[in-house]
Amino acid sequence: MKHYYCSTFSKDYTYKGLLLYNSLEKHDKDFEFFMICLHEEAKDLFEKMNLSHATIISMEEIEKEDKELLAVKNSRNDKEYIWTSKASICLYLFKHFTEINHIVWLDGDTLFLSEPEPIFTEWGDYSITLTEEKWREEHSFLGDTNGVYNTGYMGFKRDDHAMECLHWFREKLIEWCFDKWEHGLWSDQVYANDWTKRFKNVGIIENIGVNLTPYIINYRYKESSIIKSGNDIYINNEKVIFFHYYGFKYYDGNVFDICHYVMNHRDDVLEHLYIPYLHACNGIMDQIKTIDSTFSIEKDSKDHHVRNYFNLQVNLSSEEAYNLCTIISTQHLPQGLALYHSLKKHTPNFRLWICCLDDRTYSLLNKMNLEQVVLITLKNIEGNELLSIKDSRSFDEYSRTLKASFISYVLKNNFTLHSVIYTDADMYFFADVQNLFHELNEQYPVCIVPRKASVEEEKNYGIYDAGLIGFYRNEISFDCLFKWRKDCVNWCFNKVEDGRWADQKYLDQWIHHFPSVKVIETPNTTAGPWIVNENLQVDKLFAFHYSGFVILNQVEFDLCNTNTLNENMINSIYLPYVKAVREEMENIKSLDEQFLGSEYRNKATQKALNHYHVE
Numbered sequence: 001m002k003h004y005y006c007s008t009f010s011k012d013y014t015y016k017g018l019l020l021y022n023s024l025e026k027h028d029k030d031f032e033f034f035m036i037c038l039h040e041e042a043k044d045l046f047e048k049m050n051l052s053h054a055t056i057i058s059m060e061e062i063e064k065e066d067k068e069l070l071a072v073k074n075s076r077n078d079k080e081y082i083w084t085s086k087a088s089i090c091l092y093l094f095k096h097f098t099e100i101n102h103i104v105w106l107d108g109d110t111l112f113l114s115e116p117e118p119i120f121t122e123w124g125d126y127s128i129t130l131t132e133e134k135w136r137e138e139h140s141f142l143g144d145t146n147g148v149y150n151t152g153y154m155g156f157k158r159d160d161h162a163m164e165c166l167h168w169f170r171e172k173l174i175e176w177c178f179d180k181w182e183h184g185l186w187s188d189q190v191y192a193n194d195w196t197k198r199f200k201n202v203g204i205i206e207n208i209g210v211n212l213t214p215y216i217i218n219y220r221y222k223e224s225s226i227i228k229s230g231n232d233i234y235i236n237n238e239k240v241i242f243f244h245y246y247g248f249k250y251y252d253g254n255v256f257d258i259c260h261y262v263m264n265h266r267d268d269v270l271e272h273l274y275i276p277y278l279h280a281c282n283g284i285m286d287q288i289k290t291i292d293s294t295f296s297i298e299k300d301s302k303d304h305h306v307r308n309y310f311n312l313q314v315n316l317s318s319e320e321a322y323n324l325c326t327i328i329s330t331q332h333l334p335q336g337l338a339l340y341h342s343l344k345k346h347t348p349n350f351r352l353w354i355c356c357l358d359d360r361t362y363s364l365l366n367k368m369n370l371e372q373v374v375l376i377t378l379k380n381i382e383g384n385e386l387l388s389i390k391d392s393r394s395f396d397e398y399s400r401t402l403k404a405s406f407i408s409y410v411l412k413n414n415f416t417l418h419s420v421i422y423t424d425a426d427m428y429f430f431a432d433v434q435n436l437f438h439e440l441n442e443q444y445p446v447c448i449v450p451r452k453a454s455v456e457e458e459k460n461y462g463i464y465d466a467g468l469i470g471f472y473r474n475e476i477s478f479d480c481l482f483k484w485r486k487d488c489v490n491w492c493f494n495k496v497e498d499g500r501w502a503d504q505k506y507l508d509q510w511i512h513h514f515p516s517v518k519v520i521e522t523p524n525t526t527a528g529p530w531i532v533n534e535n536l537q538v539d540k541l542f543a544f545h546y547s548g549f550v551i552l553n554q555v556e557f558d559l560c561n562t563n564t565l566n567e568n569m570i571n572s573i574y575l576p577y578v579k580a581v582r583e584e585m586e587n588i589k590s591l592d593e594q595f596l597g598s599e600y601r602n603k604a605t606q607k608a609l610n611h612y613h614v615e
Contacts, residue, residue, distance in 0.1 A: 006034035023112035087170035107152035126203030127161035147189025258308040325353035336425040337584035404485035424467035444518035445472035453530035466504040558608035
């Protein structure tokens with residue numbers, strides 16, 4: 001039996017269309033794929049690809065016969081218009097291709113992983129078939145808002161019941177179909193909620209491997225591992241027929257947004273379902289370039305919110321690295337570079353993930369092309385929740401608010417990162433960081449470091465240093481980060497209030513909420529300006545947190561704007577750091593002559609608590 005499929009592709013979805021076509025060619029022995037092209041560039045490319053089982057049709061051909069569809073085109077974005085056109089396309093195909101006795105609508109971001117015959121066996125004599133979203137009981141309300149059925153798959157026979165449904169569906173879609181919640185609707189999906197009652201002979205495909213989605217795999221069957229056996233993928237002992245990669249975004253062949261929705265993917269899902277898809281994406285991109293070197297849909301990820309960030313190069317690297325992350329703004333760029341070079345000096349096999357808080361920082365660091373560094377922009381991690389509180393905080397307060405979000409962002413999908421240590425940009429290392437990583441494991445997945453400050457300072461600012469925290473990649477760490485993120489989004493200000501201060505006082509609660517949190521008591525693991533009565537020596541330190549260090553201009557510094565330093569600390573701890581920071585200032589100046597003049601200005605020296613002038 002020959003199978004008939006259809007889908008619509010914009011220029012940006014051409015690579016997904018070719019991947020879907022290739023998967024059909026691999027798994028379906030006898031099929032025809034009607035590829036509807038929203039843009040002429042997509043049509044031209046598909047025609048050049050010489051697809052023997054494809055019929056390529058311009059959307060204009062459908063619009064010539066459906067003036068009502070064309071009339072709403074300018075009121076909808078590409079995605080909304082593709083949704084709007086689903087029923088119109090199916091009706092057009094039934095009219096013009098008399099050999100079709102059925103049609104399967106597939107969203108363009110689906111991919112077959114095994115032969116499709118189980119779909120048609122279960123379809124049987126039904127006129128219409130759908131697949132469920134399979135919401136968990138606690139998420140059942142989403143059926144009303146997002147739809148009971150996932151219309152990335154819909155099957156229609158050439159009979160009266162299916163035709164009645166398609167004509168009704170077409171009318172409703174033209175009337176309203178948008179990517180927003182309004183009038184109890186969202187996209188095209190909610191319209192299908194009552195089809196089993198509204199229309200006759202509607203069947204629901206029960207096979208969980210048909211139109212398997214990120215939600216189903218991560219929530220409904222979260223306890224069921226993804227298993228690969230031979231060339232097939234299984235979930236809950238069912239073979240995956242086709243997977244729906246909704247929310248997937250391709251950027252440059254290395255950075256991907258695995259799913260631009262709020263959900264976390266398990267490692268087995270990433271390994272067996274996504275990494276092969278990423279390789280296939282890159283393969284098809286290479287093929288496209290050989291056919292048409294001018295065709296490009298690659299985007300620079302720096303300007304986009306990448307919700308579920310995945311770095312292919314990092315996850316395929318055979319070299320084990322100690323991963324650290326930090327947050328840097330232009331104002332603290334010299335300190336951040338000093339941190340980087342302290343790692344480079346003492347830890348050969350490290351990787352530093354840097355969240356750049358502004359475009360200038362990103363541009364300068366990108367020009368430097370630093371080894372062992374991964375750059376992330378603020379836009380990458382800012383979702384609606386963070387943006388909603390951004391204007392209520394100072395720049396420094398917002399930077400602190402971001403910590404838990406950034407650490408989670410780095411750890412979440414990059415499953416080869418077994419652990420990560422967050423360090424403030426004004427931290428400086430005097431030894432190999434690997435010893436600190438060895439403290440992190442399944443038993444102790446979170447490590448924090450005491451500040452060893454005065455009783456009054458601990459009372460106001462916390463017992464532990466939020467400038468150096470380690471996380472092992474497991475559920476306890478993610479639970480801890482989730483709580484910290486929630487707390488900081490709710491309240492993170494540079495003032496002592498109700499037992500809170502910035503992001504740091506929250507750490508005092510962790511050993512009570514999470515018994516597996518480990519406190520690193522090793523002497524001199526880290527120190528800071530709050531330790532004012534000890535004779536510290538650089539050669540005995542693991543790290544020093546230069547909190548409160550301020551660059552006033554090219555030759556003047558406030559070594560610490562929070563605590564008065566003794567002479568020993570200034571000479572042994574701070575002056576070497578001033579030298580390191582000044583070297584970084586010169587490195588930056590070689591790339592941007594205006595950097596120092598624009599970012600720093602002379603300040604009255606009497607305002608500096610620990611003023612230092614370079615002779």
